[in-house]
Amino acid sequence: MICLLLSCGYIETYGQIRENVYPLDRSSPDSVYVRLNRQLAQATQRGDLSGQADKQQQLGLLLYHQGNYASGIRHLLQAQNILRRTDQADRLAENLNQLGTVYYYNRQPRLARRQFDEAEDIYQRTQNWLGLAQTYGNIGHLYEKEGDLPTALHYQHRALAQHRGTRQPASLAVIYENLGSIYEDQARYDSARFYYQSALRLLPSADRSGQIGLINNLGDIYRKTGQYTPALQQYRQSVRQARQLNDKYQLNGAYRDMGKTFQLLAQHDSAYHYFEASHDLTDTLYAIETNRQIALMQTLHDVERKDNQIAQLHDRERLNVLITGGTIAGLLLTGGLALVIISRQRLKIRTEAARSQQATQIYQTQRDLMEAELTNKQLSEENLRYQLQLKGQQLTSHTLHLIQKNQVLDDLRADLNTLLSDDKRDQRRQLKQVVQKIGQSFSHDKNWDDFRATFDQVHPRFMADLLRQHPDLTSAELRLAALLRMNMTSADTATLLGISADSLRVSRYRLRKKLELGEGESLSAFVQRFGS
Template structure:
């Protein structure tokens, strides 16, 4: 059995059945090996139909036949393009039977491309449409194609169901060819399931319809019968059927069936132990396969070359037509263009002169504006620098003032304490009040807040940068220490401002340094200044 051969035969036959409604000239030429002539005939028919745009159905048929021709040659892209062109003709002039046929043909292309999902989508659409229209032949064809798709995917239960429904419809229509091919497809499914007795029964029924027709279908079913006999171990019967298939294939000059028959004979002789005959037939099968591929490639190449040359000539004709139209338009517009150019030239000369003068004035004005803007920015920058310098000086003076004031207040506080310690003096109570007031003032934060305000005006990003660089969060005291270090104050000056001892400042500096990513050799003050 040849599952693939049977499917291809069924596929090609079903392809041709609907087209026979409109003509089979291309198929006849393909049978004779005249691929180039077939293309010219179909192309000429299509061009003739296009000359009558009032008959879109004829144009659709022309595209359909050309698409089927491309499909037979394995030119799937071109086939789909022709089928889609045909569908476009049916948009405003629907024809249900022709639409169903086109839909099935598109599905067949996708089936050839092993795109089962898209193929079955088109077959299902066609099946539904045929059921609604009561088109039994179209429905039988769609079911057969669905069954073939399921068989290719090894979905044998679905395949058998579709093929049996198709067979019942073909029998009801008394369609011998459809009945024969469907029987053969059912036999192919049973052969895949290794139910060889059932496979033989259906193949034999198919042969009963095809016997004596002298067609590729008859040769193919003979090959399938020989295949079943071989798998059942009935080698003489297998040789008999396969030999009959080979003789018929030679008679009708079908390379595909000759290659298939020789391959089956090789397998049968090998199983019988006659390896010399098996080898001889295998060599012949390979030779026919090579000849078939060469012939197919040659046909495809010839057709593609013919298509290219035809398209090239059509493009050249269209180009010449367009060139003639352009030349005529140029002649009609030449004098008008010359006059228009002259007028435009005069207007442009006058306009450009005025524009040039205006442009010069604008440039001069822009230069003056630019110079004024630059001068303004220079003055603003100078003022800003001066303001920054003043604030920096003020901040330094303010920090020094804080330091001096705190020192003075501290000295006064110590002195007053000493006086207050003298118990025999009458001023003791008054001095104690003054000490309390001075101590209270020493604790006030108002001056420090003013210092912070001055500092942030001059170094607005310092605190934020210092906090982001710290590995741990910094306390307010550490932030203050950092700000005073940024002003490049000594430890003694910082101790005076913060009202702590210099040793405490050194300890605080050491703790702050630990929290910052500072190199051991780098000074903490330099690090703060660089922020």
């Protein structure tokens, strides 16, 4: 259920698909969720449909920004139903743009486009040019992410034409940045730089995070055109402003881009430093987002449990009323019959009434127990799915870190080997010792222990099953088998093991012999059978 924006490889930047976001405190989504639910209940009690739509919309956006797309879609659809009944055209179009955005990030582009098209029709009818411009921008961004850059450019220019008459510099800055992004994808860097600079001039001073993103984009343009010194100046400016704002997301991006630039300059020490700083920030942001979403999950669970308890209480109250009414009616009937029936018949009636009441109580008790058992089972399954997903994310993070670190070390080793070709004997001896140390670090990295621990949690039976059938496998062969189980590419596998592509082929051949595979039988497919 949890898919962190950071851990899923996505950090939202100024210029991507946007919606009119309400001023929500995203640092504590659990408390915001409780407050919005309380306000929704109050609006429902008052019969305030507009207020209900507003709170449903805010709940949907809150859950969307926490990666809970299914719940976010559900709340936005409930808001949409209210807005259709109350005939609020512009608010309905705004909701459609928001819903289309969530559908897009939920990998449902067709549903997203359907929402944007309806929003466009409504804004055309109400002559809301600003809303129409935002809708064109959303459609253009959708085509950009689908790889259709000419169509994306067409819609962004339509958005620009609508924006110029609205006198909304912040919204116009969004379109300028979208245009810059498309031109950058097309490698038309002069045009991209022009629109990024135009967006930066229009952006309000209050949107400091958006300014940092644009400055970083300008650095990317300089880097891609080989102007590394101006690129580093832009990135350093992003770092300074991100530190002042304590914006770890923008700081992480600036560190990563600085590492790329230093790598292009062959300044590998600096490249390694900034890649490590970016990795540390990624871990920090991952932990922060995980804690926030765990707190939100607990709040969702508590609210759902309380709602169930309230519903059960209401059911019991209705049942008690029915039982009381039935009992009174039975007593009145018994009293009337007592005038004409002998005492033995009256006693029989009372006994049957008592048995009926007891059976009803037993039935209700059994029903409550079954409902409680079903709820516990659902919560247990949800928790297991969440734990598995979390471990999978941790395994991916460890693996990517090892790839990045080994790639940097491999570049350093290649450079040092080049220097070894020199005839300076003292220098050659010292550099040879450095190369040996780097080579040793490939096999003695403590991160392999972390990788093994996380891998065993995601695939708990894999190693045991493999060793049970092939107990003579070495630790290096087990490591290669684990990477094959994860469907790693040959290039990434060689980088992680610190060996060349030819050495990897030899290792695979030896592993095939140990596993006694016949000709034509796939090694990767064979390994996938274990631990399933």
